[in-house]
Amino acid sequence: MQKISRDKLIKKASNLLNSGIVRCVLGWKRGEFDYDITPNVFTTEKELIDDFVWNDFCGANLSKYLVSKTQGVDGKILVFLKPCDTYSFNQLLTEHRFDRERAYVIAVPCEGMADINKIKQITNEGISSIEFNEDTLSISTLYNEEPIKIAYDRVLSERCLNCKSKKHVVYDELLGDDGEILESNRFDEVEKIEKMSSEERFEFWQGELSRCIRCNACRDVCPACTCEKCVFDNPESGVENKASANSFEEKLFHIIRAYHVAGRCTDCGECSRVCPQNIPLHLLNRKFIKDINEFYGEFQAGEKIGMRSPLIDYTTDDIEPNEAVNRRDS
């Protein structure tokens, strides 16, 4: 369960709103159920009290909304950012996607977010309410007399199980205590795939990527994907396609998408969270991150504003492409 209470966030936001320091508040809005939360711009204290939520389903990374919401209007926007979201925020600033002065960042400590899909795997469909306790979720369904109690770590989303940092890398104000950068095992899955044979890797990815329906949710949610016009939406590009007609195009789209954010991807994990087909897209991004770390030195996108991405940089003694690929096998 999150340690900071919803009330504390609302109180903070209301104060800033009422004192005129911020024009509006970018936060999470409650939905029909206890888990379907929508990013929302709140403009009054009443709206906040009625609809604002802060719970274990506030996984949505709000930083990308700043690109559109800060445009063409005056005043500051208050934005609540979890530690991983702050990396995206910095990366967007590095790329000059919005004006730092327009955002008022309130850093919210995060205990990790729950994955509703994991919960549904345990409880099945028909969830009527979710109650948040210290270490467990208590889930009532339409089909069970008694609520089902589930320990948090069983339903924590993959990205949170492998959390890289509880530290906010940017903020104007911090609520609660800041955490540390963590030693995570986030590359374990990538290593597992690397250890497979070439055939096995091919089979694995073919199986995963063939499920893609090309809804573009991974791209549209990605804080690193902020091109005005994506190459895959541009009829002039020659590769524009609204559906993956075959397995080549599935690969083309995902390789190029992951490649385009390589060196800029902060590993926030939104792509995998939103994929309606549950494709582990973060494993593509993490492969790039892992390679960059190995070949060009540790690099965490978004750690500081203005960092130079390894792909627009070089040293004269970089590893040769074929050597890099062969080395892993030897």
Next chain:
Amino acid sequence: MQVNEFKPLIVAFCCNWCSYAGADLAGNNRLSYPADVKIIRVPCSCRVNPMFVLRAFQRGADGVIICGCHPGDCHYTSGNYYTRRRMTLLFSMLDYLGIEKERTRVEWVSAAEGAKFASTMNDFVSKITQLGKNKRLEDLRCKK
């Protein structure tokens, strides 16, 4: 006589200033390399977008080789250093997706290295011939 001998299609992206001139020199010196290699001249090896490599495979290439000036000798000072990083990550990703790592290669060939150009191509073509047709990155619509 072998029946249905596999003739690979190789796309070679060659930079205008070094490798393309190297290919020219190979020709002038009457050095032979297989005609299966189709050269695409690019102003600099760093002009090669990862998408070019994938598109070559889509349109039926069995192997893609990128040739540029030796590191340090780029006509534009640093272009090939960027190529090196880009292709390292791309090749590694293709390998990760289970695409045979032998199908992609980067070689540095200067304008004076006609012999190296020919031998590189000979070697690459023979490796790809052994490997066989590109099946894992093919687009069936593009088959004749």
Next chain:
Amino acid sequence: MVKFSCEKIDLVFAEIAKTAALYIPSNDKNNKAVFTKWQKGTKLCDSHNTQIGPKDLFFPQTEDLMAFKASNKKIEIIDTRKESEDFVIFGVRACDVKSLEILDRVFLSEPRDSYYAMRREHGIIISLACTRPSEACFCTTFGIAPSEPGADISVWKINNEFFWQANTKRGEELLLKIEHFTTPAEPSEVEGEKQRISVLMKRLPLANLSTNGFGKGKTNELFEREEWAKLSEACLGCGTCTFVCPTCQCYDIKDFNTGNGVIRYRCWDSCMYSDFTKMAHGNNRNTRKERFRQRFMHKLVYFPENNNGLFGCVGCGRCISKCPVSMNIVKVMKKLGGNV
């Protein structure tokens, strides 16, 4: 009506698969239900609706229409159509059965879509009554009874028995094929189950959602409502809702240059995309708000306008569980509708 015990289901599937390709809801490796081509060992999964409806078996995500080849200043047009194989889909829920009726209105009215019609003629649909609706289900809002799923054959699963009721001639023919596995049953035997489902539907969180305020003639009233701006604020403009929707039927026709000819194909399109229905003059709907509005106005106003009040939504709940930002038709209806 006939019945047989659940243990025999694999035998029944094997019998059907002898003469037609059979698709059943089965769990993939992520434990998600998807329509899977049956082969020995394919297990029918439990009571949930599939991730994506059976739409793509009739209207595939991509489909070649024709091909062109140019030689000596002549263009050859190649008909790439192939006759569809006979197929049977088992386990289609009432909402998805209804969704095919909606697709039929689009594709089978003049000018008739021969590609879709061909698959429709070759496909037999066996529905399955819901035993365990999800919290996101709201099919009853659109007058659909999940206890009476319809289609060629209606199926109920009660305790350890399947009850099959043929509704069409094709359904009856299929029942004859599996005759030796079944025993006759009385319609009264499924009455209890129908009752149970109806009661269950009333308990769902979205059971009271109403279509008041939507439908024929509501265009002017709803089009300029200022709430659209707020509702569309979080929308990412991805196509998840449209692609998981069993009734979304928009497509784009594109040419693919193969290097030695051109393939003309169609693929699903989404009104959420910036280049949807893009024409020479540009785009009809330039802002996200306009695109967002289009999708819901189409389902709730324009479609009923043109189809005698039939709504373009079946309440399957897929967009609710799949939207990356949880913005969906229910929230739109509650905000703009006549009652909350």
